[in-house]
Amino acid sequence: MIKFFRKIRQKTLAESPPALPAGETGRAGKFGKYLLYATGEIILVVIGILIALSINTWNLDLQNAKQEKQILTQLLEEYKNNLYQLNSKIFIRDEIITSSVKLVDYSNLDTDLISSDSLNRYLSRTITRPTFDPALGVSNDLTNSRRLYLLTNPELREQISAFSSSLSELREEETIIVNWVEERFYPFLIKHYQIGRLNVEFLDDEKFREKVTQIKFKKQKSLKELFAQSDPTDLLNHPDFEDFLSLLIVNTTYTNDQSLGVKLKIENIIALIEEEIEK
Known part of the structure; x- marks a missing residue:
């Protein structure tokens, strides 16, 4: 296309004005040729601009795709770590429930059998107060910097954007238990039982x-001998x-x-991220 208009331009410039009758007809013919030349020049400029824009868009798409891969990798690690932490908190609460049931059974037994x-x-275990505290640095950075658009999957964008607000009810329940244990249950235990051995346990x-x-500890010498065992009768x-x-x-x-x-929700986000990474 560019070569075609270049030939027209060269031909137009090389040609001598044709021998036409004097008057408007001759001038119109000459004007028509130069109009064709000018039109060709304009089209060439437009084509050049469109090509430049296409190249720029292509380069930008490549950069965005590269950034998306990096972000997806970071998000995958973030949500896998959060899933591990959440599973640990679920395990702890299961142990709290199991321990509470055991203690109810103990309250119906002779203390000599316990x-x-x-x-x-x-x-x-009943006085532990597990709370889920997810690390959302990558997610928050994407949201706050308005770079969520880099994630091309609209469902993934929506899930990550809404995740933090979806934790409100869980956090509310956790806060209720934490306050209740610290303000009611723990003082009750201190009043009716010597808790030294409890803490050592x-x-x-x-x-x-x-x-x-969430920390691995080295084996330590037990401090059990520092505290006398209290009679649990009053408590039970x-x-x-x-x-x-x-x-x-x-x-x-x-x-x-x-x-x-x-x-x-976390497992769904992880599945979406892995699906995008594998593309």
Whole structure:
């Protein structure tokens, strides 16, 4: 196309004005040739601009695609870590529920039949206060910098944009339990039981402690001998003890139900990310 108009231009410039009758007809013929030449020049310029724009768009698309791959990799790591943390919190709550049920059973047994180590271990688990604290640095950066458009999958964009706000109900339930344990249940235990051995049991319960803290600990010497074992009769026979445990079971179960809903959202986001990476 460009060569075609170049030939027209060269031919037009090389040709001598044709021998035409004097008057308007001759001038019109000459004007027509130069009009054709000018039109060709304009078309060439337009074509050049369109080609430049196409190349620029192509380069921009390549850059965006490269950025998207990097972002997807970062998001995948972020949400896999969050899923691992959430699964740990679900596990902890399951242990709280199991421990609470065991303690209800203990309240109906003779204290001579109860292992003090088991009692302290179950009690120590009931006062843990797990909360899901996801790391959302990459997601928040994309949202705050208005770069979510780099994610070409609209469903993935929507899921990531809405994820933080979807945690509100879970956080509300977690806050209720944390406040209740700290303000009601823990003071009740201190009043009716010596909690020294209870706290030591938490330190000795390494696998469970790693789930709570997300940190792997080295084996430590037990501090159990520093604290005398308290008689659990007053605690186990107290009429409010079973009520506290029933509330803990119900609230923790409901919070885990909320956690399972969040888990499904995270797993869906991970699946979408992996699908995009594999394209």
